[in-house]
Amino acid sequence: MNRNPNLQGYKGRVRELLLSAGVEVGDEVRVVRDGEVYEGVLAPRIEYGGEDFIVVKLRSGYNIGVRVSDGKVQVEKLPARREVRYKSPVIPEAKATLPSVAILGTGGTIASRVDYRTGAVTPIFSADDLYGFTPELAGIARIDVETVFNIFSEDMTPKHWSIIAYKIGEYVSKGIDGIIVTHGTDTMGYTAAALSFALRNLPVPVILVGAQRSPDRPSSDAALNLIGAVTAAAYAPFAEVVVAMHKGLSDDEVAFHRGTRVRKCHTSRRDAFKSINSDQVAVYRDYKIEMLTEDYRRRGEDGFRVEAEFEERVALIKFYPGFDPKIIEWYIDDGYRGLVIEGTGLGHVSSRCIPALKRAVDSGVFVGMTSQCLWGRINMSVYRTGRELQAVGVVPLEDMLPETALVKLMWVLARVDDVGEARRLMLTNIAGEIFRRTSFRWYA
Amino acid sequence: MDSLEYEALGLKVGLELHFQLATRYKLFCRCPATLSEGEAKLRFERRLRPTQSELGEVDPAALFEFRKGLTIVYEADDRSTCLVELDEEPPHSINEEAVDIALTIALLLNARPVDEIHVMRKVVIDGSNTTGFQRTCVLALGGWIDLEGKRIGIQSICLEEDAARIVERRGDRVYYKLDRLGIPLVEVSTSPDIHSPSEAGSAALAIGKIVLSTGKVKSELGSIRQDVNISIRDGALVEVKGIQHLSLIPKVVENEVRRQVRLLELRDELRRRGLSKSSVDPTLYDVTDIFRQTRCKVVSRALESGGVVYALKLSGFRGLLSWLLNEGLRFGTELADYAVFWGRLGGIFHTDELPAYGISSSEVEALREAVGATDQDAIVIAAGSRDNVEDGLKAVAERVLIAFDGVPEETRRAEPTGVTRYMRPRPGAARMYPETDIPILVVDPRRIDHLRSNLPELPSIRVRKYVKEYGLSRKLAEELVASIYENLFEEVCRSFPSLPASVVASTLTETTTMLRRRGVPVDRVSTDRLYELFRFLAEGRMFKEAIPDILAHMAGKGVGVAEALEELGLKPLTDEELVEIVSEEVSRSGELIAKHRLNAVKIILGSIMKRYRGRVDASRLAKMIEDEVGRSIR
Structure with a gap:
């Protein structure tokens, strides 16, 4: 008997019952309760379900839960009907003359697959799996796939950004034509910003790509996003860090957003990502990349290096009415080196906060101001509060996104100790994160 | 054929009956569960990709559609459709009102509710669901109905979302409206316990009446698409979809049995002629040159746009393409349907019907010569783009091979005449996997107890009540019970005692039926507006003779009673x-x-x-x- 049977999700009494019947997930079973018979495959129990149920995938394909509320339930193992395993499709061979593209897997929706037999969702990441749902990729580029790690994007930390950046560095040194990072969408914007700063003098495109619908669904946006991303990685003229996601609701165009200007602006739509205070860099349609701006870094420039250290004692603080200045004090006392404030409007917080902010600046903490409006530029000279904030040393961070400002400050403070130098760098455009002029086109 | 003969043929029929629920909201979002009359405000395009089944297989028809580059265009309006239907927002939790109605139906059908409801995704990638799957769940198993002393098993009662409405299909684009997507449907599946066409009809009717007694089912009895699974011994399991009305079921079963019998006879005829699969030569002949000067419009149009004409020779098949299967359905029609589906062709021509359609006898002669056919052979030709013609004729050759075995397993579509036509191959093992976006719903035994003690009266009891208490004729009472207007009827009779109950009942049954037959969309008139109509009648602001015209106008124009009276000039004379x-x-x-x-x-x-x-x-x-x-x- 299998000493460690797969009883995914089953606990307590039900687990005991299944153990004593010698069955595991995927087995053909017969469950008899009060004379009622249910036959099918034992399916896994998802984590948030109650404990007292056995899930049976009936012959019709439907799952049902059978309550095991008393001792009158019998479970019996039936002979296997036929051995079924996930089969990878035949992998198309890519031509040796095609450009080379590396796909680095980090996790997220785009890298999940459902086990149709049991319904369990499992992480995947192999070239085979990719070709499985997007065979077109083989006609676009020669693809290397490497799983860097497999985590939800909300579990991503600055340490993960560093790992990804150095991994990209290895591929760039090997002369790859373009790099793709698959990523959960929730924090993809932060990672994009981090890579934008960490990868200095990038000679090839680095494209972060995600999916809002998992690839096991026929309607997944993953396939088009990947096709767009691989096409750009292989052929696009730009050498920047961008995010590639659906441009609209239709499965026809993929937009490329600059890594320092991109933000997830919708919880669920496939076109959730928007470029803010900036044009999109390019768009994919029908296997072609069209540039949407002239202002971009070209491929093939020299001097590439990776500078992927991030200071983690930096915080992003959102101001709101009634905000307690003690929150700021806490950060100072805890030894934080930098604060990015997401203020209101042109860049304000309540005048009640000014003493705390003054104390922060005086104790050598960099304090920068961004706006929770997202669109538009900070201007702290219009109202008195803004002028007072500047007077105590709060730095207006122009048209930078709050998240980008946070990531940039982490990167800057990992490089310099001097606050004056940090201030200078924060106000210097390093990766397209600050423009001096605001186009009337850049809104919603 | 009488029932004994059907039994001798080994006829087995299972029904899958669908009922749209009259809930306030859709099954997985807060959109109203009604169709929209408004203009579509939004259009967007999608592609659906076949995903692997649990066996690493993909549905061949789905894969085919995808390879052909099918683009799906969706049209949505803001009232009936939200981000959930657009597949741009995860589904909300299941509509509890719909669950209650479906569980009530299950109890009325003597079925056993499940302990836990798991919503599943059933893969469907023809575009009728934006997600590429239909959300569905089984609520109860193992029921039965009593049909004149015989027990018909009910396998399952499922609650599922209705599909989007197809608007049209043009080339490689298919257009759908999204308003219907997500309206709750109850599917009642019987065991294959039914053994004759008439039994199929009465079982459907009996189930329909029981379901309607909940008063929470939309539209006239069975005006929704019904599916029937039919097989005979030595034949094959054929799934007939899209039967528009329950009354058509016996006819469909009868025709399908005849078709299968005739296909078995065709198999025997092939043997009698000494033909076998090896005598079918799948070679396609390019006969484009023969038709350069043709007067056949279909062919010349294909050639003008750079197309080709190919021929497939069927040795020894002379006359067999005219082999009658059903009224208006010959073996040649089946071949043509395969060519249409797999080759996107308009149709085929074959020598059993030529010369005709502008194809001359000298062209037929030249054709015979070109492929080396004798007068014992048949030739199928098709015109169109090279790809389509090759795909289409290949499918024809494959279908011809199946004729040597008898009847293919297929999904077929019911025509309004009750004849079925080839629709697509039967999908492989139903590909279902859990809808992980929707929490599992535990069915509390107290909920079942509550529903069980509040079950609606069964139809037979209500018929008796209407005869006794309202003085309706038995026929009228039965029609009323079979309609969706029972609740309205009682409400109107209560509010307006001066109105004769028979007038109210006949308006809601005979008049609406008559209008529906004339193609008037009478189901669009809301119950509120119908109530208003009776109020006008009770207050002497209109007369009963005017009811049909007014109702038709209300339905057609989407207006209220007052407007209809005004616009038709039917205001009572002073x-x-x-x-x-x-x-x-x-x-x-x-x-x-x-x-x-x-x-x-x-x-x-x-x-x-x-x-x-x-x-x-x-x-x-x-x-x-x-x-x-x-x-x-x-």
Whole structure:
């Protein structure tokens, strides 16, 4: 008997019952309760379900839960009907003359697959799996796939950004034509910003790509996003860090957003990502990349290096009415080196906060101001509060996104100790994160 | 064929009956569960990709559609559709009202509710679901109904979302409206316990009546698409989809049995002719040159746009393409349907029907010569783009091979005539996997107890009640029970006791049925507006003779009673107008009155009614004429 049977999700009494019947997930079973018979495959129990149920995938394909509320339930193992395993499709061979593209897997929706037999969702990441749902990729580029790690994007930390950046560095040194990072969408914007700063003098495109619908669904946006991303990685003229996601609701165009200007602006739509205070860099349609701006870094420039250290004692603080200045004090006392404030409007917080902010600046903490409006530029000279904030040393961070400002400050403070130098760098455009002029086109 | 003969053929029929629920909201979002009359405000395009099944297989038809580059265009309006239907937001938790109705149906059908409801994704990638799957869940198993002493098993009662409405298909684009997507449907599946067409009909009707007794099912009995699984011994399991009305089921079963029998006879005829699969040569001949000067419009149009004409020779098949399967359905039609589906062709031509359609006898001769056919052979030709013609004729050759085995397993579509046509191959093992976005719903035994103690009265009991308490005829009572208007009927009778119950009932049954047959979309008239109609009737603001016209107008124009009366000029005549009309008509009929005396009243009444039907109460008018004629005689 299998000493460690797969009883995914089953606990307590039900687990005991299944153990004593010698069955595991995927087995053909017969469950008899009060004379009622249910036959099918034992399916896994998802984590948030109650404990007292056995899930049976009936012959019709439907799952049902059978309550095991008393001792009158019998479970019996039936002979296997036929051995079924996930089969990878035949992998198309890519031509040796095609450009080379590396796909680095980090996790997220785009890298999940459902086990149709049991319904369990499992992480995947192999070239085979990719070709499985997007065979077109083989006609676009020669693809290397490497799983860097497999985590939800909300579990991503600055340490993960560093790992990804150095991994990209290895591929760039090997002369790859373009790099793709698959990523959960929730924090993809932060990672994009981090890579934008960490990868200095990038000679090839680095494209972060995600999916809002998992690839096991026929309607997944993953396939088009990947096709767009691989096409750009292989052929696009730009050498920047961008995010590639659906441009609209239709499965026809993929937009490329600059890594320092991109933000997830919708919880669920496939076109959730928007470029803010900036044009999109390019768009994919029908296997072609069209540039949407002239202002971009070209491929093939020299001097590439990776500078992927991030200071983690930096915080992003959102101001709101009634905000307690003690929150700021806490950060100072805890030894934080930098604060990015997401203020209101042109860049304000309540005048009640000014003493705390003054104390922060005086104790050598960099304090920068961004706006929770997202669109538009900070201007702290219009109202008195803004002028007072500047007077105590709060730095207006122009048209930078709050998240980008946070990531940039982490990167800057990992490089310099001097606050004056940090201030200078924060106000210097390093990766397209600050423009001096605001186009009337850049809104919603 | 009588029932014994069907039994001898080993006929087995299982029904999958669908009922749209009259819930307030859709199954997985807060959109209203009604169709939209508004213009589509949003259009977007999608591609659906076949995903692997649990066996690493993909549905061949789905894969085919995808390879052909099918683009799906969706149209949505803001009232009936939200981000959930667009597949741009995860589904909300399941509509509890729909669950209650479906569980009630399950209990009425003696089925056993499951302990836990797991919503599944059933993969469907023809575009009818934006997600590429239909959300569905089984709520109960193992019920039965009693059909004149015989038990028909109910396998399952499922609750699922209705699909998007197909608008049209043009080339490699298919257009859908999203308003219907997500409306709750209950699917009742019977065991294959049914053994004759008439039994299939009565089982469907019996189930329908039980389901309707919940009063929470939309539209006329069974005006939704029904599916039937049919097989005979040595035949094959054929799934017939899209039967528009329950009453058509016996006809469909009958035709399908005949078709399968005729296909088995065709198999025997092939053997008798000494033909075998190896005698089918799949070679395609390019015969484009023969048709350069053709007068056949279909062919010349194909050639003008750079197409080709290919021929497939079927040795020994002479006459067999005209082999009759059903009325209007020959073996050649089946081949053509394969060519249409797999080759996107308009159709095929074959020598059993040529010369015709502008194809001359000399062209047929040249064709025979080109492929080396004798007069014992048949030839199929198709015109169109090279790819399509190759795909289409390849499918024809494959279908011909199956004829040697008998009947293929297929999904077929029911025509309004009850004849079925090839739709697509049967999908492989139903690909279902859990809808992980929706929490599992535990069915509390107390919920079942509550539903069980509040079950609606069964139809037979209600029929008796309407006969006894409302004085309806048995026939009218039965029709009422089979309609969706029972609740409205009772409400109207309560509110307006002056209205005869039979008028209310016949309006809601006979009149609506008659209008529906004429193609009037009477189901679009809301119950509120129908109630309003009866209020007008009770208040003397309209007359019952005008009901059909007014209802038709309300349905067609989407207006209320007052507007309909106004627009049709059916407002009741005022007393002054009436007096004037009567006196004028009577004075004009002096001769008539002189001749027929009081009997002239009827003739005058008829003549006035002809002009003012629906605007005047006939009995009151008769009285006025009588008085006026009486005065004039005196």
